[in-house]
Amino acid sequence: MPPSTGDEPPGAPELPDRPSAIALSYAKKDRAPIVVAKGYGAVADSIVQRARESGLYVHNSPDLVKLLMQVNLDEQIPPQLYLAVAEVLAWLYRLDTPEPKN
Numbered sequence: 282m283p284p285s286t287g288d289e290p291p292g293a294p295e296l297p298d299r300p301s302a303i304a305l306s307y308a309k310k311d312r313a314p315i316v317v318a319k320g321y322g323a324v325a326d327s328i329v330q331r332a333r334e335s336g337l338y339v340h341n342s343p344d345l346v347k348l349l350m351q352v353n354l355d356e357q358i359p360p361q362l363y364l365a366v367a368e369v370l371a372w373l374y375r376l377d378t379p380e381p382k383n
Contacts, residue, residue, distance in 0.1 A: 302328040313357040
């Protein structure tokens with residue numbers, strides 16, 4: 282649910298959740314990941330579609346997306362989100378790394 286702005290009249294209907302997506306780049310390993318795309322609705326759908334068409338993994342984490350949506354485009358993620366993003370990067374690493382054969 283989008284955060285309340287405080288401008289809604291009492292008893293106003295709640296807005297439905299809009300799809301949202303964010304894309305991170307971790308090209309420069311000596312820096313924190315950077316937000317390279319973000320959006321809601323059709324823009325979010327486009328981000329996910331382009332990622333899949335490019336062969337990139339798409340991870341569904343609505344809570345993390347909500348936090349990352351607060352980061353400006355072309356900005357590094359803040360230190361408070363390092364651990365959460367590192368967990369996603371570790372998941373991606375495990376997907377890309379073949380298991381050793383015994």
